[in-house]
Amino acid sequence: MSRRAVMIRLTALIMLLAFISAPNLFAPVFEPLTTNNAPAIYNQGNLLFLTMAHLGTVFSAALASTLVAVLLGVLVTRPSGVEFLPLSRSLVSIGQTFPPVAVLAIAVPLVGFGEKPTLIALFLYGLLPIFENTLTGLTQVSPLTLDAAKGMGMGPTRRLYEVELPLALPVILAGIRLSVVINLGTATIGSTVAAKGLGEVIIAGLQSNNTAFILQGGLVVALLAVLIHDGLMMFERLLVRRLGLGPAAA
Template sequence: MSAASLRIAAFVLLVAFVSAPQLFAFVFEPLTENGAPAIYNQGSLLSLTLAHLRTVFGAVVASTIVAVLLGIFVTRPAGMEFLPLSRSIVNIGQTFPPVAVLAVAVPIVGFGEAPTLIALFLYGLLPIFENTLSGLTQVPPLVLDAAKGMGMSPRQRLLGVELPLALPVILAGIRLSAIINLGTATIGSTVAAKGLGEVIIAGLQSNNVAFILQGGLVVALLAALLHDGLMTLERTIASRLGRSM
């Protein structure tokens, strides 16, 4: 079976499971005890999956905007002196565990999706910021000199040369941030955020291995499909840049 066929099969399996999980009850029944339900029955798996993805998407978009803009700023002559400070700021998300961020955020913004978004936003900054730095600083000086010789302004060189050439590296950082946040977002259910963490926590509370496995498998499949999709996008862009060079 080819890689493309595996991707399609995994996607179809995921959609089928979250849309009609009862069709897969026979798979999980051996994992239950004392007549416990084999399929999560305290909410819709489809709605929880969509809510999970919405939270992750929102956090990654916010992290991308802030990290890329900060990376651009500290690679300009006027902002280079702020590089150490910027690194300290984006490292906050990696220094403090997401659970600690949730504990601090809940008294400020309350329960629900907001504290989870804050935690994921902070946690996702570092890989995007560092990859933005790497991508922008690895642009060949000869290319920049040629662009300058053509009369391009600093803004034109940034938008027309530097960012396009750095895009595959930046996308790699976004991919890493998204994959990390997909798994980390499950803790949001501890502060009443909708997501697949509900399924896992319900399984832990009721000692139902089937629930835990269902939540974990959906998150794992989402992560694998997202990783593969973004990796394909990176390769496509890198290939096109290579041909245009």
């Protein structure tokens, strides 16, 4: 990343932190977007709290999706688990087959309103990219490399942890990054079932016809997506470089 790009990202981060910490300072910017003396800054909740709640939901779901998807990916790439590949692929595709709104509609009667149905929807929605990238990363490990590890006396478990997973790591991390970024935007629908998050700001704007609220919620989510995407990519490159595996997958 060039120095100019780094400066742009740093400026965006500073502006984002300033806005969610002291949004009233930006009221003059949003006032032209309001009508009938409507508030220029979202005033029905704390933006910093909503942002942290939004991120907490997304990363909690991402952690659960990662654990399940990677374990499934490992299972179906073992000789004893190959037969479960079609079933596993069908299961992880559920989140992409059914819209998150439909998952929420099914989950609410089962677990009630709040954060739980949103976590279920994001968990299901985030499985596919991580699973497919895990599958791709593990199956692309060279058979010659595995034979060499076997010749060194490594058993199946040791080969998995010391050879296969480290070599597949760049692709797996790219899948996790994609899953997190997708769910940052998808998580806004959680506010329709009373989950705390930035969707509250957008929905409040839609209900009151306040363009300023809609823009504020959308901008914060968009900036978070860009910054977290870049941050995770930098983490991938650093980790891969330290492991001596070459450039991370884009």
